[in-house]
Amino acid sequence: MSKLKILTKGFFKENPSLILVLGTCPTLAVTTSVNNALGMGAATTFVLLMSNILISMLKNVIPDKIRIPCFIVIIATFVSMIDLIIQGFLPALSASLGVFIPLIVVNCIVLGRAEAFASKNPVFDSFLDGLGMGIGFTISLVLIAAVREVLGAGSFLGFTFVPSDYNMLLFVLAPGAFIVYGFVMAAVRQILNNVEAKRKAKQATA
Amino acid sequence: MNKLLNVSGSPHVHSGESVQKIMLSVIIALLPAFVVSVFYFGLPVIVLTLVSVGCCVLFEYLIQRFMMKVPTTISDGSAVVTGLLLAFNVPANLPIWMMVVGALVAIGIAKMPFGGLGHNLFNPALVARVFMLISFPVAMTTWPVPSPIWGFTDAITGPTPLGILKESATVNMGEMPRYLDLLVGQMGGSFGEISAIALLLGAIYLLWKRVITWHIPVSFILTVFIFSGIFYLIDPTQYANPFFHVLTGGLLLGAFFMATDMVTSPTTPSAMLVFGAGCGLITIIIRLFGAYPEGVSFSILLMNAMVPLLNRWFKPKTYAK
DSSP: OOHHHHHHTTTTTTOTTTTSOOSHHHHHHSTTSHHHHHHHHHHHHHHHHHHHHHHHHHTTTSOGGGHHHHHHHHHHHHHHHHHHHHHHHOHHHHHHHGGGTGGGGGOHHHHHHIIIIITTSOHHHHHHHHHHHHHHHHHHHHHHHHHHHHHHHSEETTEEOSOGGGOOGGGGSHHHHHHHHHHHHHHHHHHHHHHHHHHHHHHHHO | OOGGGOOOOSOOOOOOOOHHHHHHHHHHHHHHHHHHHHHHHOHHHHHHHHHHHHHHHHHHHHIIIIIIOSOOOGGGSHHHHHHHHHHHTSOTTOOHHHHHHHHHHIIIIIIGGGTSTTTOSSOHHHHHHHHHHHHSTTGGGOEEOOOOTTSOOTTOEEOOHHHHHHHSSSOOTTTSOOHHHHHHTOSOSOTTSSOHHHHHHHHHHHHHTTSSOSHHHHHHHHHHHHHHHHHHHHOTTTSOOHHHHHHSTTHHHIIIIITTOTTTSOSSHHHHHHHHHHHHHHHHHHHHHSSSSOOHHHHHHHHHHHHHHHHHHTOOOOTTO
16 A cells, blocks of 8 residues: 555545544534534544554564453543643633533544554554545535535634524534534435446446 | 226226425425415515525425436425425524525435435424524524514514523423414414424315325324323423423424425334324433433434334234235
């Protein structure tokens, strides 16, 4: 696999929340607004990046039988760091994301990449993988949050442009999260399939 | 080829029933309630109904034609019935654009993504109704006061009987519409649910045509009656009497026309009885203890989710096994 592919596979092709269906809990919970989605995406990307690098570095030292606790300790360290940083410098974001920042510790995407990629691959590859997966997670959060915020609150990135009479409250509530998640997932998969079909057709004619 | 030798596999007797015929019967059965609501609420009822039915059919056509790329099935009439039932579940003064959104939700979220008629897990009209109730809480609970067509009072809004019940700490039957009013439809509410007599007329037609069986409506209404009766006997000053609970709100409309939806209800009689009882129980729990004054649509949707389980539990035994 080329270095570029390691980076870009997380964007859409192996997008953690839309294709692998990992990390659905934060995906459903924090996508009420684009701001929250960006904050959550950035925090998760940081944790993914750092834990992937460190775990890849330590992969020969960590005993195989207790690797999961070791991964969790490493991940928890970086989550505590980002949690304190956000509390210190972005108190508003910290208030709106609440418990979901500390919960990155148990995010399946972070642990999944540690187990499936970082513990088997060299440091630079793990760095690219963490970055790609983090960006992919952020893309999916922003896609879902954009739909929910525009339909549910009539705003985008906090700028209101639809009068509140025309908002559909359901979309910022929990059922709206499930509905939009499903539709975004279906749309992205359909587009990927179309792209893939076109690529195959091109190969066949060539 | 000789026609006589052309034998197909069993069953050989066909009742002549088709989706179209069933949907036509439902449409006919809904007509009395429609006429009553036009009488009480006037022109807006006709406009909203046309918009709702038209949009449901249009969205189903567009989705099948351009997104699913399959032959369209709008001629089976199921979209028309969904549109009618959806329109019957809203206040008569609802803005038109909300009706369009409701139709889009019914067809575009509750029906077609599951695979269209016969595959939808939840009743499309009720999904859309609950969607609108949660999304537009003000517009969906501002009820115009019913007045015969010659009265010019279309700007007055008032609460539903169940709304009055929820707001006040004790039951004061003096504030309530009289039972005769409840029977003919002189009460606030979504425009298809107001007249008990018109709905019962339609229900009798459906039973006579064998489109629905008695199991679901009877167990649904009986459960509501029994449980509200128990609470009424415990404390008549706190809880309304059971006849009131049966005649108000969307109970009759829900029990006869929406809980009995063939796609989203169980298939065997015993499962139907359990299904109806579950609907009744959830309805009365929401009405007496919930945050919403009315719980029929929530209860039917919740029980819709139970249908696959009920069908499995009450699987008929194979003969001689």
